[in-house]
Every structure is written in C-alpha cells, then in structure tokens.
Amino acid sequence: MNSEAKIETKKRLELVEDFSKEIKDNVLGIILVGSTAYAPNEGVRKDSDIDIIVVYEDIKKCAADYFDEDEYLQQGTYDGYLVKRHENLGHKIDLKSKNSADINLSIHNINFSALQKISQGNCGTLAYYRQSQKGTTYYSKDFDGNKEPFKPECISVLGQIGERRIDSIAFQSSKGNYVIGNDMDKLLSGAQIIYDKTGQIKNVLENLWLNVTKKLIEHRRKNNQTINPYNEDIAPLLFRYDRFSDEVKQNIKQKTMDFIIKNIELEKENKSVRSLGKDENIEDGISTNAVDLENLEIKFEGKAPVRRYDERTGCFEYKDEQLRDKARQRKEQSSCDDILQQRLRGLKKHLGCAGLGEHIGKTGNSSTGEVSEQDKTSLRYKHNIQRLIS
Numbered sequence: 444m445n446s447e448a449k450i451e452t453k454k455r456l457e458l459v460e461d462f463s464k465e466i467k468d469n470v471l472g473i474i475l476v477g478s479t480a481y482a483p484n485e486g487v488r489k490d491s492d493i494d495i496i497v498v499y500e501d502i503k504k505c506a507a508d509y510f511d512e513d514e515y516l517q518q519g520t521y522d523g524y525l526v527k528r529h530e531n532l533g534h535k536i537d538l539k540s541k542n543s544a545d546i547n548l549s550i551h552n553i554n555f556s557a558l559q560k561i562s563q564g565n566c567g568t569l570a571y572y573r574q575s576q577k578g579t580t581y582y583s584k585d586f587d588g589n590k591e592p593f594k595p596e597c598i599s600v601l602g603q604i605g606e607r608r609i610d611s612i613a614f615q616s617s618k619g620n621y622v623i624g625n626d627m628d629k630l631l632s633g634a635q636i637i638y639d640k641t642g643q644i645k646n647v648l649e650n651l652w653l654n655v656t657k658k659l660i661e662h663r664r665k666n667n668q669t670i671n672p673y674n675e676d677i678a679p680l681l682f683r684y685d686r687f688s689d690e691v692k693q694n695i696k697q698k699t700m701d702f703i704i705k706n707i708e709l710e711k712e713n714k715s716v717r718s719l720g721k722d723e724n725i726e727d728g729i730s731t732n733a734v735d736l737e738n739l740e741i742k743f744e745g746k747a748p749v750r751r752y753d754e755r756t757g758c759f760e761y762k763d764e765q766l767r768d769k770a771r772q773r774k775e776q777s778s779c780d781d782i783l784q785q786r787l788r789g790l791k792k793h794l795g796c797a798g799l800g801e802h803i804g805k806t807g808n809s810s811t812g813e814v815s816e817q818d819k820t821s822l823r824y825k826h827n828i829q830r831l832i833s
Contacts, residue, residue, distance in 0.1 A: 451487040455479045458546060459493060463638050469505070471555055472498040472644035473637040474630070478686065481633035485688045489545075492527075495637070496551045496629070498558055498644060505552055512603050516572060522560075523553035525573040525608065551629075555643070561626045562647045564654035566613045569626060573597075574605040583628060584680040585620035586662040595625065613658075621658050623680060631655065632681050633691040656702040672703040 456479065463473050477494025478487050499505060502524055506516040509526045516524070528548045557569055580594045596609040611624035623631065630651055636644055655677065663670045678684055678695035687695075761767040 445485055447489075448482075448487045449484045451489055451491065452479060452483045455487065455491070455493045455546060458548070459495060459637060462495070462548070466497065467638045467640075470497050470499055470638070471641065472639045474498070474644065474648075475635040475637050476551075476629040476632065477549070478683075480635045481683060481691050482686050482688045486686045492547045492549045494549045494551070494629070496553060496558075496634075498553060498555050500555055502552050502554050509550075509552075510572075510574070510605075512605065515600075515603055519572065520570070521572045521607075522557035522569040523551060523571045525571050526550040526552065527575060558644075558647050559650075561612050561630065562651040562654060564613060564627065564651065564658055566611075566615060566621070568609050568611055571608045571610060572600075572605050573608050576606060581625055581628070581682050583623050583682060585616050585618070585622050586659050586680070587620065587666075588679065589616065589618065589620065591616045591622045593622070593624065621662060623655065625682075627651065627655065628682050631677060631695070632683060633687065633694065652698055652702045653705060656699060657706050659699075660703060660706055670703070670707075672700040672707075675699050675703055 459473075459475060459479075467473065474496040475494070476496055478491045479493055497505075502521070503517055506524065507513040509524060509528075510516060526549070528550065553569075560567065560569065576597060580592050582590055582592050584590050593611060593614065595611070598607040598609070600607055610626055612626055613624045614622050616622050630648060634648065636648070639645055656675075659675060659677070660670055662668075676696045677699045678687065678692050681687075681695075684692075761770055
C-alpha cells in the first residue's frame, strides 16, 4: 500500500466528513466519487481533487451558497451546479471561501430528479451551470469495448461569468451502439454513499446498476452474443479504469454479475406473471406452465425465493439450501412417477391457481338450477379427468 496515498486519502476523507456535517441538514444525500472513491490508499496524490455529488430536492436552495449570480440561477432551469472550491484543512468550511489551500474540492450539486434520470440509463442530456470552463475530452467504451470520445457542450451565458454545460447521460456511438456518459461513469466507478437522508440514494444507485446491466443484456441479444454473468464486467468500459484499485475492480465485476442475474430473474418472474393472467395453453386439461405456476404460488404467499446462477449446469437454483433440496427431491420424484401421475399433479396445480378447486365436479346450483361459468369450466375439467383415468 502506498504510504503517501494512504495519508492523502485520510486527509480527503476527513475533509469530506467535515463538509458533510456542515451541509447534510439541507440535502438528501452526499456521494463520494473520483480517485478517493475508486483508488483509496493507492491512487490518491497530493494534487488529487475531492469529487463529491450533493443531491438536493431543489438545487436552487444552494445557489446563494456558491454564486453571486444567485438571482439569475433562481430564474434559470438547470439540473445541477458544478462548483470548484479550495478548502483549508482543520478549519470550519466556508462555502464561499476562495483562499488557496491544500486540496481542491469539486462539488457536483444536482437535483434528485436528475439523479433519477441518470439511474434510468437512457440516452439523453443534463444541463449544468459552471463558473470555470473545462474543455476535457472524455473516453468511454461501448459494450464491445470500442473506444468512444465525448466532450460536453459548453455554451456562454450572456451577462454571466459562467457557462451552461450540456453533459450526456448516455449516447449512441458512430456504430449505433450504446455508450455510458460522464455522469453514469462517475457513479459506476466505485461511488461511495457518505450520507443518505431517507435511503433513496441507495435505491437510485441500485436502479442504475440494474438498468445499465439490462442495456448490456439487450446489446448482447441484439447482436446474437452469448450472455454469461461470470464473464461480463462493466469496469473496463469506464474512463478511469486503469487507475482503479484491485478491490474496486473486483467489486464492479461482482456487481455486474449480480445485477445481470437479477435482471434475468426479473424477466422470468414477469413472464410467469403475464402467463398467469392469460388463457394458458391446456392440453387435456393440463397446464403446460405447471413449473412457473408453482413458483408463483410461493411468490404470492410473500416468500419470493432468491435464485442463483450455477455455471456448471447453466441453470438457476434456489439459493436457500432447504428449497434447493426440496426442488431436487421433487424432480427425482417426478422422474419416477408414471405419466398419468404427472399429468394429474399438473392438473391439480392448474385448478388451484385458477380458483376452481372447490367447483370441480359441480354441475350447477342444486337449489336454483343455475350453472355458473366456473361450474361449466370445472365440468369440462371433470370430463378430462375421467378421460385420463379411464
């Protein structure tokens, strides 16, 4: 471990803690990004900035803390304010201080609605106000690893010292492929939540991972490429990948795998829910969807089981050991049963999910003589059962 980097990391974390105490009563969340997040104790130098994202319900509330042009900003429509300030370590933080100091503090103030927009991962832009110009050209990669340069658009604001900066959340490459933009890149690169007032920040960042891995799955399918959660990794696509610590690289790879698996599980659940709401394919009164219905019975009881991907078999299994053993026993039992028993068991499951268990065999109301639609359906199933066992 680099001793200088360790010292510089500690300085920055202390400053972030002081800064957080100063502002947290007025914000929804604070997120640490940049080198202190993606290369702590290894890649943090004396000249490294502290990069933090501060999330507000309405950023106009903080405009006067940073800018003299507060009146203009109150009337403008921005998703965020980009601020760079020097802070003296060991002193109370003065948000308007412009004194030279040891560490440069880059503050990305954004609306919560803008953070939600970033988490959706769709191609689009955000508008920021920034006093000092920064003409950096960034690089990202599409899901095939092709390098794509991008540069935020900077527009001078008449009568103001700052500029309007347009940043891409995500964009399409020259080949039409999806590419992660600057704001997403920061949040995917080992971001650390410092303060989360209501728990919303954590949820939004999880949605970001869910949506970006969903885009990855869509890209693989569109190009007829194999999807293996264990082989996928978002980390090499990110701008500062070469500076990431090994631990951060490992964490990003793990998150990539976890959220790909979660996406696949959600797809399977959604297909099962949709199939339950439709008129299922029934052959001789047997649901062809018996396995999905069984999983749904567990889900609807409020016990949605967690599954995991087994690389050896290429299938998903229950993570819980008892459920896994039960499923294997059921499979073994099914393989020993004769075909008649299997079909009868499938029919019973389907009737229970269709809400017809109590109606089976009824031909109508004995008092009134009325025959309901459920009675008609159950009678049809009765005929099927008789045909099966005859």
